[in-house]
Amino acid sequence: MYQPIDALASLGGDPLAFLSVASIIFVFFFGHFLVAASVPYLFLWVWGRERILHRRIQQKPRRRAQPMREFLFSSLSVVVFSVLLTMVLWITSLGYTRVYFEVDSLGWGYWCLSIVAMAVVHDTYYYWAHRWMHHPRVFRHVHKLHHQFGDPTPYASYAFHPLEAIVEVAWFLPLALVLPLHPGAVAVYVVILTVLNVISHMGYEFYPVSVGRYFITSTHHNLHHSRPRGHFMLYFNLWDRLMGTNHADYEEVMREVVTRPPCGAGTPAWRALSSSR
Numbered sequence: 001m002y003q004p005i006d007a008l009a010s011l012g013g014d015p016l017a018f019l020s021v022a023s024i025i026f027v028f029f030f031g032h033f034l035v036a037a038s039v040p041y042l043f044l045w046v047w048g049r050e051r052i053l054h055r056r057i058q059q060k061p062r063r064r065a066q067p068m069r070e071f072l073f074s075s076l077s078v079v080v081f082s083v084l085l086t087m088v089l090w091i092t093s094l095g096y097t098r099v100y101f102e103v104d105s106l107g108w109g110y111w112c113l114s115i116v117a118m119a120v121v122h123d124t125y126y127y128w129a130h131r132w133m134h135h136p137r138v139f140r141h142v143h144k145l146h147h148q149f150g151d152p153t154p155y156a157s158y159a160f161h162p163l164e165a166i167v168e169v170a171w172f173l174p175l176a177l178v179l180p181l182h183p184g185a186v187a188v189y190v191v192i193l194t195v196l197n198v199i200s201h202m203g204y205e206f207y208p209v210s211v212g213r214y215f216i217t218s219t220h221h222n223l224h225h226s227r228p229r230g231h232f233m234l235y236f237n238l239w240d241r242l243m244g245t246n247h248a249d250y251e252e253v254m255r256e257v258v259t260r261p262p263c264g265a266g267t268p269a270w271r272a273l274s275s276s277r
């Protein structure tokens with residue numbers, strides 16, 4: 001009978017097998033990222049550029065070349081993620097992780113619960129890793145690149161320096177060493193992560209202010225890009241609240257964005273805001 005764990009046993013000694021598995025992970029990762037980022041980009045930044053301009057958080061012209069740079073660096077990060085996840089599978093084949101392949105062995109209830117556990121662990125890890133990456137000595141080597149995009153589009157979701165890409169995924173191996181994780185649950189978690197990360201980098205706001213009190217919104221993370229001294233969280237507005245790192249005017253900014261009247265097409269303000277450099 002076919003056993004996935006046996007198929008992974010060659011990962012350590014066969015570069016071609018390693019490359020094949022890394023390529024499969026890359027196609028999955030890159031494919032869903034491309035769709036998740038392109039749909040809102042085309043809807044908001046191309047079709048809606050003038051039609052939904054009033055919901056754009058930063059009301060200023062944007063550099064035309066930026067999305068391509070964001071896309072290239074995000075693609076590079078996906079390569080790094082794919083190699084690191086293949087290494088986790090290799091470590092699994094050596095018997096060191098608690099990754100399992102039979103869903104029935106722990107049941108679907110646990111399968112779903114493990115996705116929630118990944119979100120909670122990743123969220124807490126991300127807050128503290130993100131604050132560490134803002135330390136002046138670390139920032140310029142690791143995290144500065146992501147902050148080059150002061151007014152991000154969905155393509156900036158994974159636009160990291162390769163060193164940051166390693167930091168971003170470093171929580172996963174320690175968790176896989178102690179918590180049983182099914183590859184299918186990990187795949188679902190990665191898709192959820194991508195979609196929520198894209199929403200954070202959308203540059204447009206559609207949530208009501210009440211959502212922003214408990215969850216990370218596009219405005220929350222956009223403010224981190226324009227004012228990096230606060231707003232370090234990934235999913236839940238928990239650690240930022242506990243540690244006092246939410247900007248005092250966060251809800252005020254969000255309310256201003258979601259209650260703006262639509263821009264009058266053809267007015268000087270509309271022309272100024274819809275132009276790109």
Ligand SMILES: [Zn+2]
Pocket residue numbers: 146152156201221225
């Ligand atoms: Zn960001």
Ligand SMILES: [Zn+2]
Pocket residue numbers: 130134143147224228
């Ligand atoms: Zn940052």
